[in-house]
Amino acid sequence: MYNYRYYCKNLHKYIHIVDVCFFTVSQEQIKNLYQRFQQLSGNHEKISRDDLERIPALNNNPIRKQIITAFFDKRNQHQNDVGSLDEIGFEQFLMVMSHFRPVNSTATEEEKAIVRKQKLRFLFNMHDTDNDGIITLDEYRTVVEELLSQSGAIETEVARSIADAAMLEVASTNVPHMAPDDFYEGITFEHFEQILKGIEMESRMSIRFLDMNTATMRCGKLSS
Amino acid sequence: MLTEGGSTGTLLFICMILILLHGSRGEIPSKPIAATILPFVKPNDGVQTYPEDQKNNLPVFTMNYPRIQIPFEITLWVLLASFAKIGFHVYHKITIWVPESCLLISIGLIVGAIMHSVHEEPPAVLTSNVFFLYMLPLIVLDFVAVFMQVFWFAVVGTLWNSIGIGISLFAICQIPAFGVQDINLQENLLFSAIISAVDPVAVLNVFEDVSVNEQLYIVVFGECLFNDAVTVVLYNMFSFVAEMPVVEPVDVFIGVARFFIVGLGGMAFGILFGFVAAFTTRFTSKVREIEPLFVFMYSYLAYLVAELFAISSIMAIITCALTMKYYVEENVSQRSCTTIRHVIKMVASISETLIFFFLGVVTITTDHEWNWGYILFTLLFAFVWRGLGILVLTQIINPFRTIPFNMKDQFGLAYGGLRGAVSFALAFTLPDTIGRKQLFVTATIAVILFTVFLQGISIRPLIEFINVRRTNRNLETINVEIHCRLMEHTMAGIEDLCGQWSRFYWKDKFMKFNNRILRKILIRDGRAESSIVALYKKLELQNAMEILDTASGNISAAPSIVSLSPNVDSSKLQKKFLAADLRNIHDILSKNMYKIRERTVAYRGKHALPNDSQTREILIRRHATIRRSLRPRSFQSSNVPRTHKYFSLPAGKSLESRFDAARWHYTDDHETLSEVAYPSQRSRFGKPARSSSSKAMIPLHRLGTLEEVPSTDVLNEESSSTGQGVFRTNSSYSDSRVPHPRRLYSLFDDNNSEL
Numbered sequence: 001m002y003n004y005r006y007y008c009k010n011l012h013k014y015i016h017i018v019d020v021c022f023f024t025v026s027q028e029q030i031k032n033l034y035q036r037f038q039q040l041s042g043n044h045e046k047i048s049r050d051d052l053e054r055i056p057a058l059n060n061n062p063i064r065k066q067i068i069t070a071f072f073d074k075r076n077q078h079q080n081d082v083g084s085l086d087e088i089g090f091e092q093f094l095m096v097m098s099h100f101r102p103v104n105s106t107a108t109e110e111e112k113a114i115v116r117k118q119k120l121r122f123l124f125n126m127h128d129t130d131n132d133g134i135i136t137l138d139e140y141r142t143v144v145e146e147l148l149s150q151s152g153a154i155e156t157e158v159a160r161s162i163a164d165a166a167m168l169e170v171a172s173t174n175v176p177h178m179a180p181d182d183f184y185e186g187i188t189f190e191h192f193e194q195i196l197k198g199i200e201m202e203s204r205m206s207i208r209f210l211d212m213n214t215a216t217m218r219c220g221k222l223s224s
Numbered sequence: 225m226l227t228e229g230g231s232t233g234t235l236l237f238i239c240m241i242l243i244l245l246h247g248s249r250g251e252i253p254s255k256p257i258a259a260t261i262l263p264f265v266k267p268n269d270g271v272q273t274y275p276e277d278q279k280n281n282l283p284v285f286t287m288n289y290p291r292i293q294i295p296f297e298i299t300l301w302v303l304l305a306s307f308a309k310i311g312f313h314v315y316h317k318i319t320i321w322v323p324e325s326c327l328l329i330s331i332g333l334i335v336g337a338i339m340h341s342v343h344e345e346p347p348a349v350l351t352s353n354v355f356f357l358y359m360l361p362l363i364v365l366d367f368v369a370v371f372m373q374v375f376w377f378a379v380v381g382t383l384w385n386s387i388g389i390g391i392s393l394f395a396i397c398q399i400p401a402f403g404v405q406d407i408n409l410q411e412n413l414l415f416s417a418i419i420s421a422v423d424p425v426a427v428l429n430v431f432e433d434v435s436v437n438e439q440l441y442i443v444v445f446g447e448c449l450f451n452d453a454v455t456v457v458l459y460n461m462f463s464f465v466a467e468m469p470v471v472e473p474v475d476v477f478i479g480v481a482r483f484f485i486v487g488l489g490g491m492a493f494g495i496l497f498g499f500v501a502a503f504t505t506r507f508t509s510k511v512r513e514i515e516p517l518f519v520f521m522y523s524y525l526a527y528l529v530a531e532l533f534a535i536s537s538i539m540a541i542i543t544c545a546l547t548m549k550y551y552v553e554e555n556v557s558q559r560s561c562t563t564i565r566h567v568i569k570m571v572a573s574i575s576e577t578l579i580f581f582f583l584g585v586v587t588i589t590t591d592h593e594w595n596w597g598y599i600l601f602t603l604l605f606a607f608v609w610r611g612l613g614i615l616v617l618t619q620i621i622n623p624f625r626t627i628p629f630n631m632k633d634q635f636g637l638a639y640g641g642l643r644g645a646v647s648f649a650l651a652f653t654l655p656d657t658i659g660r661k662q663l664f665v666t667a668t669i670a671v672i673l674f675t676v677f678l679q680g681i682s683i684r685p686l687i688e689f690i691n692v693r694r695t696n697r698n699l700e701t702i703n704v705e706i707h708c709r710l711m712e713h714t715m716a717g718i719e720d721l722c723g724q725w726s727r728f729y730w731k732d733k734f735m736k737f738n739n740r741i742l743r744k745i746l747i748r749d750g751r752a753e754s755s756i757v758a759l760y761k762k763l764e765l766q767n768a769m770e771i772l773d774t775a776s777g778n779i780s781a782a783p784s785i786v787s788l789s790p791n792v793d794s795s796k797l798q799k800k801f802l803a804a805d806l807r808n809i810h811d812i813l814s815k816n817m818y819k820i821r822e823r824t825v826a827y828r829g830k831h832a833l834p835n836d837s838q839t840r841e842i843l844i845r846r847h848a849t850i851r852r853s854l855r856p857r858s859f860q861s862s863n864v865p866r867t868h869k870y871f872s873l874p875a876g877k878s879l880e881s882r883f884d885a886a887r888w889h890y891t892d893d894h895e896t897l898s899e900v901a902y903p904s905q906r907s908r909f910g911k912p913a914r915s916s917s918s919k920a921m922i923p924l925h926r927l928g929t930l931e932e933v934p935s936t937d938v939l940n941e942e943s944s945s946t947g948q949g950v951f952r953t954n955s956s957y958s959d960s961r962v963p964h965p966r967r968l969y970s971l972f973d974d975n976n977s978e979l
Contacts (some may be wrong), residue, residue, distance in 0.1 A: 042720075162706075199704065
């Protein structure tokens with residue numbers, strides 16, 4: 001069970017957090033998330049990285065490290081901070097989760113654009129580990145290697161070539177008139193937006209927090 | 225060979241029986257053909273008009289047409305339809321704009337006109353689209369995920385449609401101006417039940433050309449299939465009711481109960497027969513040749529038994545096929561599997577062709593009763609009610625979907641509801657006691673023609689115009705692909721993190737039960753992993769044989785994989801991609817990026833065989849590990865021993881031989897090729913050249929070696945523009961042609977070693 005009183009006390013705050021981004025969320029969903037938080041944290045107030053790393057379902061995910069890091073990344077807290085936290089409380093947890101809320105269908109175009117930007121920003125932060133505002137070739141290479149790491153048969157060279165190819169592509173679409181000796185620094189956020197502009201982020205990158213399988217959740221044991 | 229001959233023989237036999245059975249089922253207005261059963265019409269042995277005087281010489285040359293008349297005509301029909309099919313594809317441009325069904329109907333119309341003018345009778349209508357429904361196994365188990373939705377649309381949607389159309393038509397009938405006042409409510413409902421049935425054949429034809437996104441496709445297709453249950457019930461109910469003077473509420477309840485019996489009964493029978501089939505095939509390891517026979521016979525049996533009890537035969541056959549697909553496939557040999565698949569596709573193709581064909585023919589040759597008002601309103605209502613129905617139903621179901629159907633999807637759903645052969649057959653078998661039967665028939669044909677032609681032809685540009693979410697068969701940019709995949713992983717991770725209820729929860733439960741109990745009973749050596757490992761073993765052996773077979777030549781060029789020189793950092797990029805490179809990159813990406821739980825199955829078009837890519841993936845990984853474990857040995861000699869090479873072949877070739885290029889990249893650095901073959905690759909870029917090396921070795925390549933830079937000079941001159949920009953690239957993954965795209969399983973000539 002969760003700490004009901006504590007929860008109710010802060011409920012308005014939680015709703016405010018999530019609502020601030022034009023998302024609508026019901027109390028039911030916040031409650032689900034809170035329950036989940038409690039389970040992950042073992043009924044403490046804060047979650048540490050180890051708690052998240054213990055989730056078995058994530059073991060198969062090639063980018064689990066990045067995902068977990070994203071939770072502790074200050075940049076995802078909408079507060080213009082950089083660096084990373086060691087532990088997060090429920091509010092920060094919620095803040096990160098709020099990136100994945102589906103957009104209200106009544107939202108205007110601007111609101112949708114803002115939401116989309118946020119989601120893209122989240123993704124961008126996942127790549128840009130040193131927080132210099134651009135994704136360099138090395139960072140990209142790391143990403144691609146991790147993605148392909150599951151197959152076990154891909155050589156690092158191939159992964160690198162692919163990363164190179166991808167960078168080239170970005171360069172050629174975004175900076176079409178580069179002189180032969182120009183140095184393409186890396187993918188900036190604008191370029192990033194540009195490449196992904198065809199994709200419908202709003203629907204792809206959203207989860208409905210409706211169907212929580214709270215009955216079968218035990219710490220570490222999930223139904224999937 | 226023997227197997228194929230055997231199965232075709234049985235199949236033809238089945239076909240004929242089918243025709244005749246169906247022919248005799250309803251009052252289909254034909255034929256002398258339907259009447260006679262045996263192909264052996266008793267020949268009136270050369271009419272002996274002068275019996276006593278004439279000395280009968282042994283006839284040297286005789287003709288006896290009536291003897292072969294029936295099978296002959298049937299064969300001719302089938303051939304004609306197949307020729308038509310060939311013809312369409314010769315001129316490709318037509319098929320882009322006009323779906324096949326339209327063309328077939330047009331030809332049918334022409335032929336019908338011809339026949340009409342010579343006063344011939346058209347042959348019996350085939351309602352054998354039953355076989356067509358084997359297409360379903362291709363969409364198989366992932367169906368379960370959308371099962372409820374499909375059911376929802378199918379059942380509730382069809383009900384809504386029939387009742388809506390029926391009532392509005394009845395309202396129209398009240399208007400004296402149209403002169404159809406004699407049609408009462410029951411008859412109207414009956415008619416509307418007929419025309420609200422969406423037809424899978426037509427839909428499949430159209431949708432697959434348009435390549436809408438899979439969700440949409442699955443829902444529509446599934447709806448078509450399952451609404452058979454509803455249609456049959458409604459039809460029976462209403463036709464029964466139409467003959468009754470008075471309807472009472474208790475009849476309505478009975479009708480509802482009947483519906484459940486029909487639907488669920490059909491499924492139950494199907495599953496039962498599926499299990500029996502699975503059980504039987506457990507013991508067929510010694511009699512491989514007749515395995516396909518079991519499959520066909522059992523499914524047909526399911527169909528017949530369902531017909532016997534007047535429950536939904538299509539449901540029966542669907543569930544039978546599903547069950548069989550799952551269990552039987554593990555028991556039978558690969559070759560039987562292929563045989564089955566091919567036969568089914570062939571029969572499905574034929575029957576689909578024939579149906580539309582006959583539609584055209586019969587249109588011309590029957591007497592029509594035309595009533596402008598009624599027919600036009602029928603069209604109108606059919607359209608309107610379907611649209612409304614979809615609208616309402618999606619509103620209700622959208623909250624339960626992760627990706628809700630947007631307006632465009634709904635439009636696609638509504639517009640894609642084509643009527644076809646099912647309605648036609650039902651209309652034809654209307655009992656004659658209905659006064660206005662001809663009108664109904666005419667109206668049905670009108671609706672079918674309208675939907676197939678107009679909607680069928682216009683759906684493609686419309687969908688493109690409103691930009692419904694399409695399946696992404698086109699290559700996107702690499703970045704998009706990578707990032708999309710990243711997004712999916714992220715989403716999966718977040719879902720796992722917050723303990724999202726797995727939608728496959730029940731499926732998991734079932735799988736556990738399945739593994740523990742069912743498989744032990746139904747599958748020979750019911751090991752849990754048998755399928756993949758068994759498949760692997762078979763493939764491995766076949767690989768070996770294949771190498772031996774290809775020793776004589778036709779071994780292609782090695783891929784000359786030249787990657788970016790590591791010295792060059794991102795600053796000095798002056799490269800350009802060839803289209804082939806991009807494709808290869810995409811292949812690597814798609815084949816290697818960890819595939820997370822797919823929500824929909826990749827639909828690959830009705831003309832393509834199912835994709836065994838997952839097993840192949842696993843196969844390749846195993847190859848890689850084997851190679852790696854053998855690596856220390858290869859250090860000793862640059863001439864890699866032949867047995868070693870055997871392991872490094874990728875899995876069997878498929879229809880997508882081009883994509884196999886990616887597999888070559890999984891090589892170790894140190895596996896080199898024979899000295900002879902190596903130099904010859906340097907001159908090959910981007911073009912699949914074939915070098916017939918006398919050795920059976922497939923030359924493998926080193927990746928990313930600096931030595932291969934010299935090839936860029938030639939490359940630059942040759943570089944074709946891809947429109948990607950002004951950069952030119954050093955890296956070219958040339959299109960390596962792997963040894964002939966042989967069908968994976970049709971390798972050697974039988975006798976022994978049936979795997």
